[in-house]
Amino acid sequence: MTARRDTGADAPRRGVLYWLKAVFLRLGVLPFLLVVAVVVFWLLSDNFLTLRNLTNVVRQSVYLMIVSLGQMFALLTGGFDLSVGTVLAITSVVGASVMATVYAGGPDAAFLAIMVGILAGVAAGTLIGVCNGIGVAVFGVSPFIMTLGMSSVGFGIALFLTGGVPVYGMPVEFGEFFGFGLILGIPVPIYAAAVLVVLTWLFVNRTRQGRYFYAVGGNVKAAKLSGINTRFTLFITYVLCAFLAAIAGMLLTARLDTGEANTGASMPLESIAACVIAGVSLRGGVGRVENVALGALFIVLVQNGMNLARIESYLQIVVLGALLILAVIADQLRLRYIAGARD
Amino acid sequence: MTETDAKRAGGSLTGAAPLLGTTGISKHYPGVLALDRVDFTLRAGEVHVLFGENGAGKSTLISILAGVQPPTAGEVYFRGRPIEIESVHHARSLGISAVFQEFSLVPQMTVEENLFLGAEIVHGGVLDKRALRARATEIIARLGFPLRPERRVEQLTRAEQQMVEIAKAFRSDLSVLILDEPTASLTDRETEQLFALIDQIKAEGVGIIYITHRMQEIRRIGDRITVLRDGRHVATLDAASAEDDELVRLMTGRVISELFPKIRFSPGEERLRVERLTTSDRSVSDVSLSVASGEIIGLAGLVGSGKSEVMRAAFGVDPVASGRVILKGEDVTGASTRDLLARGLFYVPPDRREEGLMMMRSCRENIALPSLDRPPFSRGGFLDRAGEARRTSQLADRMNLQPPLIERAVEFFSGGNQQKVLLARCLTRPIDVFVFDEPTVGVDVGTRAAIYAFIRDLCEAGAAVVLISSDLPEILHLTNRVYVFYRGRIQAELLGEQIGQENVLRHFFEREAA
Numbered sequence: 143m144t145a146r147r148d149t150g151a152d153a154p155r156r157g158v159l160y161w162l163k164a165v166f167l168r169l170g171v172l173p174f175l176l177v178v179a180v181v182v183f184w185l186l187s188d189n190f191l192t193l194r195n196l197t198n199v200v201r202q203s204v205y206l207m208i209v210s211l212g213q214m215f216a217l218l219t220g221g222f223d224l225s226v227g228t229v230l231a232i233t234s235v236v237g238a239s240v241m242a243t244v245y246a247g248g249p250d251a252a253f254l255a256i257m258v259g260i261l262a263g264v265a266a267g268t269l270i271g272v273c274n275g276i277g278v279a280v281f282g283v284s285p286f287i288m289t290l291g292m293s294s295v296g297f298g299i300a301l302f303l304t305g306g307v308p309v310y311g312m313p314v315e316f317g318e319f320f321g322f323g324l325i326l327g328i329p330v331p332i333y334a335a336a337v338l339v340v341l342t343w344l345f346v347n348r349t350r351q352g353r354y355f356y357a358v359g360g361n362v363k364a365a366k367l368s369g370i371n372t373r374f375t376l377f378i379t380y381v382l383c384a385f386l387a388a389i390a391g392m393l394l395t396a397r398l399d400t401g402e403a404n405t406g407a408s409m410p411l412e413s414i415a416a417c418v419i420a421g422v423s424l425r426g427g428v429g430r431v432e433n434v435a436l437g438a439l440f441i442v443l444v445q446n447g448m449n450l451a452r453i454e455s456y457l458q459i460v461v462l463g464a465l466l467i468l469a470v471i472a473d474q475l476r477l478r479y480i481a482g483a484r485d
Numbered sequence: 486m487t488e489t490d491a492k493r494a495g496g497s498l499t500g501a502a503p504l505l506g507t508t509g510i511s512k513h514y515p516g517v518l519a520l521d522r523v524d525f526t527l528r529a530g531e532v533h534v535l536f537g538e539n540g541a542g543k544s545t546l547i548s549i550l551a552g553v554q555p556p557t558a559g560e561v562y563f564r565g566r567p568i569e570i571e572s573v574h575h576a577r578s579l580g581i582s583a584v585f586q587e588f589s590l591v592p593q594m595t596v597e598e599n600l601f602l603g604a605e606i607v608h609g610g611v612l613d614k615r616a617l618r619a620r621a622t623e624i625i626a627r628l629g630f631p632l633r634p635e636r637r638v639e640q641l642t643r644a645e646q647q648m649v650e651i652a653k654a655f656r657s658d659l660s661v662l663i664l665d666e667p668t669a670s671l672t673d674r675e676t677e678q679l680f681a682l683i684d685q686i687k688a689e690g691v692g693i694i695y696i697t698h699r700m701q702e703i704r705r706i707g708d709r710i711t712v713l714r715d716g717r718h719v720a721t722l723d724a725a726s727a728e729d730d731e732l733v734r735l736m737t738g739r740v741i742s743e744l745f746p747k748i749r750f751s752p753g754e755e756r757l758r759v760e761r762l763t764t765s766d767r768s769v770s771d772v773s774l775s776v777a778s779g780e781i782i783g784l785a786g787l788v789g790s791g792k793s794e795v796m797r798a799a800f801g802v803d804p805v806a807s808g809r810v811i812l813k814g815e816d817v818t819g820a821s822t823r824d825l826l827a828r829g830l831f832y833v834p835p836d837r838r839e840e841g842l843m844m845m846r847s848c849r850e851n852i853a854l855p856s857l858d859r860p861p862f863s864r865g866g867f868l869d870r871a872g873e874a875r876r877t878s879q880l881a882d883r884m885n886l887q888p889p890l891i892e893r894a895v896e897f898f899s900g901g902n903q904q905k906v907l908l909a910r911c912l913t914r915p916i917d918v919f920v921f922d923e924p925t926v927g928v929d930v931g932t933r934a935a936i937y938a939f940i941r942d943l944c945e946a947g948a949a950v951v952l953i954s955s956d957l958p959e960i961l962h963l964t965n966r967v968y969v970f971y972r973g974r975i976q977a978e979l980l981g982e983q984i985g986q987e988n989v990l991r992h993f994f995e996r997e998a999a
Contacts, residue, residue, distance in 0.1 A: 348867050350857045357854055360843025367802065367834055367841075368855035368910075369823030427845050 167479065170421035171472035172433065175465075176440055183447030190450050197329075203442035204335040205390045205397075206412055210420075210438040211342045211431065212386030213413035215379045220359040220426025221285030223380060225274060226387040226413055228296030229267040230406025233391030235300045235309060237263020238401020242311030252313035259312065263395070264388040270296050271384020279376035289380075293410070300403035309401030320396030331393050335435075338386065343431040355379065359426025415466040416441050418473065441465075502565030504529045504692040505550065505581070505661050510559030512545050512716075514900075519545040521716040522559065527661065527692040532683060532706050534724065535696045537713035537736055538956055543696050546713070547663045550694070551583035552576035574603065582654035583663035588646055592639035596632055596649050597621035600656055624655050629678050644675055651679070659686065663694045668702065680706055698787075700729050712736055737958045744934050745962035746941045751779040752965070756949035757830065757918045759799055762808030768794040770973045771808070776918065781940065781950040783960035786970030792953050793835065794973075796920045800832040801825055813917060826855055831911045835923035835953075837900075841907045844896040848886065848906050851895050852877045856913035880909040885935060901932030908939060919943055920951040925959065937963060 165173055183190040209226050216223040241259025245252060270292055277288035323330035346352035354375045357365040365372050387409070395401055420437030422429030444465070448458045506526040512519045520542045527533050535543045549556050552570040560567050563579060570576050576583070590599050597617055606616045621634040630648040638646060647667065654662055668676045683693060683706055697703060703710060707724035712735040719735050758775040769791040776782045784792035797803045799810045801822040810818045812828055820828075834840040842851050853862050853873050861872030878891050884905040886898075895903055904924070911919055921940065925933045940963060944950050954960050960967055967979040 348870075350863055350866070350868060353850065353854075353857055353868065356846060356850070357843060360846050361840070363834075363840040364843060364854070367800075367822060367832065369821070369826040370854075371823070423845070425845075427843055 166472075167476060169433075170419075170476060171469055172419050172421060172437060172440065175419065175469075176436070176443075179440065179444050179447060183443075183451060187447070187450040190447055195446070195450070199443050199446045200439065201329045201332055202446065203439045204329075204331040205394050206409070206416060206442055207335050207435055207438035208338055208390040208393070209387045209406075209409050210413040210416040210434050211338060212383035214417050214422055214429050214431065214434045215355055216285065216289075216383050217414070217417050217422045217424065218355045218359045218426060218429050219376055219379045220362070221278060221376075221379070222289070222414055222424075223271075223274065223285065223383045223387075224289040224410045225270055225293035225296060226383065227406040227409040228293040228300070229270045229384045229387035230391035230394065230409055231300040231403045232270060232296045233263040233267035233388040234395040234398075234401045234405045235304050235403050236266035236401075237392050238309040238312055238395055239303065241313070241316065242309060242401075245313050246311060252315050255313055256316045259316070260392050263392050264385065267388025267391055268381060268385045271381040271387075274380035274384065275377035278380060279373045285380075297403065304401070304403055306403060310399075312395075312399065312401075317396050317399040320393055321399065322397070331397070334389070334393060338389070339431065339435050342386075346431055351375070351378075356427055359423075359428075361427075411466065412441055412462065413438075415462065415469065418466060419469040421473070423473070424470070503527055503562070504564060506562040507546075507550070507556075508560050508562070510546070510549065510556045510561065512542075512549065512554070513557045519716050520549075520556070523713070523716070523718045525711060525718065527694055529660075529690045529692050530687050531708040532687060532693045532695050534703050534707040534710045535694060535713060536698075536703070536710050536732060537719075538958065541713040541736075542716040543713055544665065545716070547583060547585075547665060547694060547696065550576070550661070551581060551585075551663055553583075577604075577657065580658050580660035581663070582659060582661070584647075584650050584654055584665060584667055586665050588650050590638045590646060590649060592637070594638060595634065596625075596636050596638060596641075596652075597634035599638055599649055600624065600634075600653055602653075604656060620656070624652050628652055628655065628682055648675070659691050661692045661694070662686065665696045666698070667695075668697070668699070700732075703727075703732075744937065745958075746934075746938050748781065748941045748963065748965075749945055750781070750965040751945075751947075753778040753947070756813055757799070757951070758809075758811040759795060760809040760811065762795060762798060762810065763806045764794060764798045765804040765806045767806075768803075768973055769798060772970075772973075772975055773808075774968050774975065774978075776949040776951055778917070778947050778949050779944060780966065781944050781952055781964045783964035783967040784951065784953040784970060785955075785957065785960045785967055786976075788955060790970040791973040792968075792970040793922050795970075796832060796922065796951060796953060800830060800920065802832070826914065829915060829917035830920070831855075831916045831918070832920040833907060833911060833922060833924060835926060837903050837907050842895045842903060845894050847892045847894055848881060848898075849874060849877045849891040851906050852880055852891075852909045853913060855910055859914060862913070876913070877909070880912055881906075883912070884909045884939070901928040904928050904932060904936065908936065916948065918949045918951065920953065922953040923955060924952070925954075925956065 180191070189195055209230070213223055213226060237259045240262035241255050244258050245255035248254070273295075274285075274288050274292055277283040277292075278285050320330055325333060346355065354365065354370050357368070357370055358372050358375045362372055365375075387406075391406065394405055398405070416437035417429065417434050418424065418437075419440060420429070420433035422434060441462070444461065445458060448461065453461075503526040506524075508524050509522045510520055510525070511522055523542065523546060525546065535546065537543050548554050550561065550570070552573045552575050555569070561570060562568065563581075568579075570579070570581070573583075591602065594602070600621050601617055606613045606620065608616075618634055625632050625634065628648070628651070630645075630652060632641075632645060632648055632652070638649060641649065651664075651667065667679060687693065695702075695706065703724055709721060710724050710727055710732065711721045712719040712732065714736060722731075755775055755777045758773075760773050762772050763770045768789070772791065772795050774782070774784075774795070784796070786792040794803060798805050801820055801824070805819055808818070809816055810820075812825070812830055815828070817825060817828060817830075838844065843854075853876075856862050857868065861869055861876045863869055864872070874891070878889070881889050881891050886905050886909075887902055895906055898906070908924065919940075924936055924940070928936070937959075940950060940952065952960065952964055965980075968975050969977040969979070
């Protein structure tokens with residue numbers, strides 16, 4: 143990527159524009175959007191650039207960040223996962239129901255109820271990913287259809303299980319710790335996200351299997367000829383994506399203190415937007431964990447800023463969609479420029 | 486360049502302006518000069534054969550004439566006037582139609598829809614399906630092809646698709662027809678039909694540019710022959726008086742001693758044996774071959790003759806229906822690619838973009854890809870980034886990667902250097918049998934020489950090497966044994982001294998055309 147300079151396309155003048163272009167070509171549109179967003183919201187609201195608010199932004203971004211990490215795997219291999227919202231819903235509903243049931247059976251065993259509930263919820267959510275993985279890797283269904291179909295299946299099941307009614311009755315400790323708990327003054331969900339970001343980073347950058355995601359997205363035939371089990375890689379892509387979304391689902395359930403089938407409806411769009419804004423290629427093979435974390439943070443930052451600036455919530459949805467499209471256009475321009483520099 | 490030049494270049498016999506011509510035409514690609522100041526003329530009513538090796542510039546020349554891409558320099562003349570052919574559409578409107586090896590058909594559409602794609606017959610904004618059907622039937626009948634206009638293209642055989650592609654050229658008035666190895670997938674009968682058709686349109690004054698590797702076809706239909714080599718015009722001869730030997734010499738006449746290294750073969754123990762192998766899709770049937778350490782065997786033949794398919798099947802890429810693959814004495818039939826890599830068999834695919842490289846990833850990652858399971862690339866389940874960087878940069882040095890930036894994405898390197906990255910891969914782990922499938926497609930001469938030296942070094946170090954190539958000089962100069970493939974079977978096995986002489990080369994062409 144640093145190669146731009148020696149292609150000689152525009153080497154002589156190195157003014158501000160040159161460096162801006164270099165940053166754009168190397169990192170994509172995210173750094174620019176972050177700067178613009180911070181400046182705009184700082185001007186619009188006095189409360190925006192305060193420690194308190196920024197901590198708040200980070201805490202709110204945890205759920206999207208974790209889902210986006212999973213979404214990144216799907217994008218890396220050249221697919222995407224539209225069922226992440228459904229995974230959140232199923233996890234929330236199943237986790238909450240199981241937890242409430244166990245807790246009702248033995249009100250003294252809150253800890254046990256919480257553990258069993260989390261396990262059940264995460265397992266239920268991950269199961270959606272197992273289905274996606276089998277469909278995509280074994281039967282060759284396109285990720286679009288497979289995950290779209292599963293999102294309907296999962297959502298239907300979540301509604302069916304609860305009759306559309308929120309699930310109550312979880313031990314209060316669950317919400318108190320995983321939703322609102324503080325350790326050393328920092329919200330518990332932030333720890334969870336930090337650990338997952340670090341683990342994902344290690345997994346992707348320091349293990350063989352991590353490299354294989356890039357290989358499958360980069361050139362699946364080349365990967366096959368290099369002895370990589372491409373089917374298995376595709377399979378665990380969707381399992382991992384759902385697993386991460388399920389963890390986000392449990393954390394969100396703790397925060398809301400109810401199990402709801404409507405949780406996470408905006409997650410597919412927002413997580414794909416976070417990844418794309420962070421420079422993850424829709425063609426597969428390109429993307430960085432740390433950028434994706436920033437991408438998720440950025441989206442929540444914008445939402446937070448718009449709230450502070452009292453922008454109506456319906457309009458916020460418009461902005462989010464526009465941002466996604468803008469990011470893709472910027473990515474296209476970037477690729478076109480790089481391709482042009484090559485000739 | 487003036488009109489008189491153009492006349493002089495083409496009209497030496499007839500005195501009339503040629504139908505189509507080029508003067509000093511060049512085409513640059515990044516790092517490659519595909520065409521270098523080529524003069525070419527086509528007269529009305531002649532079949533002008535373009536002859537040359539892969540990468541000689543034939544395809545580039547016809548793609549310029551057909552409006553696929555513009556030249557970097559030089560001029561194109563059409564009916565005596567300079568012209569810029571802007572697009573394929575523009576070329577067609579001038580009556581210049583090309584039939585490429587790569588088909589431009591929409592598989593889901595019918596024959597007639599494909600025939601008129603982009604030139605649909607419309608009445609008041611509505612497709613006139615009846616007129617379309619009538620015209621399609623008329624064209625097909627004239628060509629004598631056994632095609633039904635309402636069939637969907639995806640249901641047709643490759644030969645039938647080829648016919649549709651040819652028929653497409655006839656949908657409007659034709660003055661120049663360009664055919665790129667049109668008979669590669671036709672049967673003898675269909676080929677005769679095509680030749681009869683060519684005779685017919687010749688008589689109508691259509692000029693035909695015809696690319697072929699087959700000597701028989703040149704004699705059968707050619708009027709003049711232009712030989713290209715390394716992007717340059719070498720000679721234009723009369724087909725009637727051209728000797729085969731002469732053509733072969735012109736085609737391969739580079740300084741062969743410099744390009745191809747001397748190799749000391751020392752065949753030892755047998756490393757790989759294929760016994761009566763038949764693939765599930767029958768692209769290979771009943772093929773047996775073997776390769777020993779210290780030798781290079783060549784697999785020659787046309788595209789689709791099975792020469793590539795047999796090794797792909799051996800490497801676990803394509804399914805085997807029957808037969809055995811024996812690697813170093815062990816039966817590995819149907820083993821996985823991963824397993825075969827670990828046992829010391831390596832297959833380097835022909836198309837680096839399609840199956841070889843992750844274009845947007847770095848050279849480091851591309852080189853290390855097949856060996857991430859072993860030191861120095863990984864240790865104890867984790868990647869060893871430092872070891873990986875060290876080893877890949879050593880390999881990049883050994884391959885003389887230019888520029889030597891291993892963190893740079895592969896897509897920013899020239900074709901030759903991309904090929905070096907692909908080849909560097911097979912040095913990442915201990916390998917006994919190397920299979921190179923078209924290792925020099927689309928690379929410049931300098932890189933070719935480097936790749937040949939690389940293959941020689943492997944062989945002299947005691948490896949068994951299988952070289953699959955459509956480039957005959959390559960086969961002739963680098964191998965000590967050659968298997969010639971034809972339609973999925975081995976047609977001939979040539980040994981030692983039979984290889985390396987021009988008369989053998991001619992014998993090759995005859996074999997293929999048989």
